[in-house]
Amino acid sequence: xxxxxxxxxxELNIYFTTPLPYALFAVSTVFMGFFLIxxxxxxxxxxxxALRMPELIDSSLLNLTDLVVLPCIHQTGLLVxxxxxxxxxxxxxxxxxxxxxxxxxxxPVRPIELVLGKYLSGVLILTLTLALAFLAPxxxxxxxxxxxxxxxxxxxxxxxxxxxxxxxxxxxxAIGLFVSAxxxxxxxxAIISLLALILLWSVGxxxxxxxxxxxxxxxHLSAPNHLMGFVQGLVRLEDLVYFLSFxxxxxxxxxxxIEGQRWT
Amino acid sequence: xxxxxxxxxxxxxxxxxxxxxxLSFELKAGEVLGFLGPNGAGKTTTMRMLTGFxxxxxxxxxxxxxxxxxxxxxxxxxxxxxxxxxxxxxxMTVRDYLAFCxxxxxxxxxxxxxxxxxxxxxxxxxxxxxRLIGNLSKGYRQRVGLAQAIxxxxxxxxxxxxxxxxDPVQIIEVRSLIRDLASSGQHTIILSTHILSEVTELCQxxxxxxxxxxxxxxxxxxxxxxxxxxxxxxxxxxxxxLIEGKASVASAxxxxxxxxxxxxxxxxxxxxxxxxxxxxxxxxxxxxPMATSAAPEPDPAPAPKNGPDVRTDADRVSDVxxxxxxxGDSRHAASAxxxxxxxxxxxxxxxxxxxxxxxxxx
Numbered sequence: 294x295x296x297x298x299x300x301x302x303x304e305l306n307i308y309f310t311t312p313l314p315y316a317l318f319a320v321s322t323v324f325m326g327f328f329l330i331x332x333x334x335x336x337x338x339x340x341x342x343a344l345r346m347p348e349l350i351d352s353s354l355l356n357l358t359d360l361v362v363l364p365c366i367h368q369t370g371l372l373v374x375x376x377x378x379x380x381x382x383x384x385x386x387x388x389x390x391x392x393x394x395x396x397x398x399x400x401p402v403r404p405i406e407l408v409l410g411k412y413l414s415g416v417l418i419l420t421l422t423l424a425l426a427f428l429a430p431x432x433x434x435x436x437x438x439x440x441x442x443x444x445x446x447x448x449x450x451x452x453x454x455x456x457x458x459x460x461x462x463x464x465x466x467a468i469g470l471f472v473s474a475x476x477x478x479x480x481x482x483a484i485i486s487l488l489a490l491i492l493l494w495s496v497g498x499x500x501x502x503x504x505x506x507x508x509x510x511x512x513h514l515s516a517p518n519h520l521m522g523f524v525q526g527l528v529r530l531e532d533l534v535y536f537l538s539f540x541x542x543x544x545x546x547x548x549x550x551i552e553g554q555r556w557t
Numbered sequence: 558x559x560x561x562x563x564x565x566x567x568x569x570x571x572x573x574x575x576x577x578x579x580l581s582f583e584l585k586a587g588e589v590l591g592f593l594g595p596n597g598a599g600k601t602t603t604m605r606m607l608t609g610f611x612x613x614x615x616x617x618x619x620x621x622x623x624x625x626x627x628x629x630x631x632x633x634x635x636x637x638x639x640x641x642x643x644x645x646x647x648x649m650t651v652r653d654y655l656a657f658c659x660x661x662x663x664x665x666x667x668x669x670x671x672x673x674x675x676x677x678x679x680x681x682x683x684x685x686x687x688r689l690i691g692n693l694s695k696g697y698r699q700r701v702g703l704a705q706a707i708x709x710x711x712x713x714x715x716x717x718x719x720x721x722x723x724d725p726v727q728i729i730e731v732r733s734l735i736r737d738l739a740s741s742g743q744h745t746i747i748l749s750t751h752i753l754s755e756v757t758e759l760c761q762x763x764x765x766x767x768x769x770x771x772x773x774x775x776x777x778x779x780x781x782x783x784x785x786x787x788x789x790x791x792x793x794x795x796x797x798x799l800i801e802g803k804a805s806v807a808s809a810x811x812x813x814x815x816x817x818x819x820x821x822x823x824x825x826x827x828x829x830x831x832x833x834x835x836x837x838x839x840x841x842x843x844x845x846p847m848a849t850s851a852a853p854e855p856d857p858a859p860a861p862k863n864g865p866d867v868r869t870d871a872d873r874v875s876d877v878x879x880x881x882x883x884x885g886d887s888r889h890a891a892s893a894x895x896x897x898x899x900x901x902x903x904x905x906x907x908x909x910x911x912x913x914x915x916x917x918x919x
Contacts, residue, residue, distance in 0.1 A: 295660065295663075296660070296661050299657060299660035299661050300661070302657070302660075303646070303649070303653075303657040306649060306653055306657075307646060307648045307649060310648040310649065310689070311648055391644075391645075391646070391647070392640060392642045392644055393644040393645070393646060394644075395605075395610055395638075395640045395644050396638075396640075396644035396658070396705070397661070398609070398610050399608040399609060399610050399633055399636065399638045400633060400658070400661040400662055401630045401631075401633040401634045401661070401662065401663055402633075402661050403630070
């Protein structure tokens with residue numbers, strides 16, 4: 294436990310010495326801004342349409358949570374798929390390239406402690422990036438008022454949506470950690486985990502054109518479909534199992550990869 | 558005194574090729590071993606196996622009685638290791654780095670501060686403790702690596718070419734640091750190096766490895782006795798004699814085990830290096846009395862034998878040399894001349910410090 298924390302702490306120390314997290318925060322903020330502007334424009338158009346044709350659109354359904362914040366959070370899921378590989382790529386690959394892996398492997402540290410420490414730091418820093426997505430509902434809470442004059446944000450739903458985002462980020466980090474454990478090249482680690490995550494993100498679209506069992510499998514593999522449950526405010530067992538099994542599998546395989554390192 | 562390091566039949570195969578072949582040696586607590594051999598001889602591989610970084614293909618290694626394979630954590634707790642390239646994080650400050658190392662090495666929270674200060678002072682890096690390691694010179698990085706190795710005062714220190722690539726002043730500094738560590742008597746040290754005067758100066762014992770085979774393991778004085786029959790000579794000359802295959806020494810713990818590899822034997826008969834075993838055969842080998850009953854070979858004496866499966870130490874030396882026979886003869890001549898020259902210059906300065914070291918270890 295102490296070793297795990299020591300390693301996580303060291304990782305965070307290095308992360309924040311390098312410009313990487315700041316660059317990622319900046320890029321993430323820009324993208325989230327785009328997402329927010331996009332959905333707010335849509336919301337605006339819908340609201341105008343509702344004013345003109347009140348008989349077609351029930352304006353009581355137009356609320357900021359369902360039409361602005363939640364779509365925004367769902368889109369942030371794509372941002373996770375795009376940023377997680379750049380946070381996870383260095384975790385183990387860099388240790389190997391810099392020969393510091395030898396230090397870790399000759400210190401009285403169990404491989405599992407190493408894996409958990411690395412993973413913990415990765416998840417922490419990714420969660421920190423995601424916390425920026427809280428800016429959107431926070432701003433809306435401050436400046437926007439819904440039809441009934443109340444605050445426009447249903448915080449409970451938003452929190453559940455963030456839980457989903459966090460689980461997706463955890464899964465992405467576990468996959469990235471495993472890929473990073475397989476190579477000593479950060480670029481290779483980034484590219485492979487990026488491809489894997491984009492595949493998980495987009496596999497559902499392929500499923501739409503497939504048929505039968507293939508379609509079922511593809512749709513169940515699709516990350517956005519599982520994230521959607523959380524975004525709708527539902528904590529479903531299948532979604533939990535989906536994300537947590539990626540976490541478990543990623544950590545298990547990372548551990549194997551590190552153990553296996555000693556046997557080659 | 559119990560043995561601090563016991564290595565028995567340690568072998569590492571990379572596919573077919575043996576990087577280290579059936580290496581055995583023992584070190585008592587407080588001894589300092591100079592680990593010599595040409596590049597690619599298997600020094601680093603041996604060190605990595607001792608530290609638990611690489612698993613051996615076969616054989617065992619024990620540190621303070623713990624098997625490297627069976628209780629790796631116990632072994633790792635007792636070893637401070639400086640790999641050839643210092644394992645430093647370029648994006649950390651020296652102090653943060655040492656704090657991290659102290660934590661994963663299990664230094665108690667209470668002693669942490671004191672221990673880091675001690676390592677900073679001992680390695681003489683206290684003046685750069687707040688700087689990023691990436692901005693330090695190579696010499697400083699090397700010393701930071703050394704500071705890391707001595708954190709937690711491990712009973713065993715394994716240093717892989719700690720002075721390589723340093724300028725003369727830095728070499729002297731690192732060497733004096735190692736000398737301090739050695740003379741404290743608290744550390745058993747394995748030091749690999751190419752600088753022979755370093756070994757004369759710092760070590761009581763020498764282990765010479767070539768192509769994964771142990772050529773010699775003894776005290777410097779013992780080697781002198783065996784190879785040169787007591788004649789005063791520098792370690793350089795001893796080393797060149799062994800490496801160039803002019804002599805071979807069975808070590809005190811009896812390593813006359815003869816590999817019977819028909820393929821290699823065939824190479825020997827075809828090679829000009831065959832004159833090497835002859836040279837040894839003519840005089841009764843001084844090594845013979847040292848070869849003990851541990852040897853499975855019924856008669857380890859290097860008497861001339863023609864059977865393909867009865868092989869002497871000298872044969873093995875010529876075997877491992879067989880791949881380099883093309884330049885072999887000219888190299889013999891050159892090295893003989895070189896060793897004479899070196900002998901003249903180093904004889905004078907090697908005496909006193911070595912003797913002191915030997916006494917300290919007793």
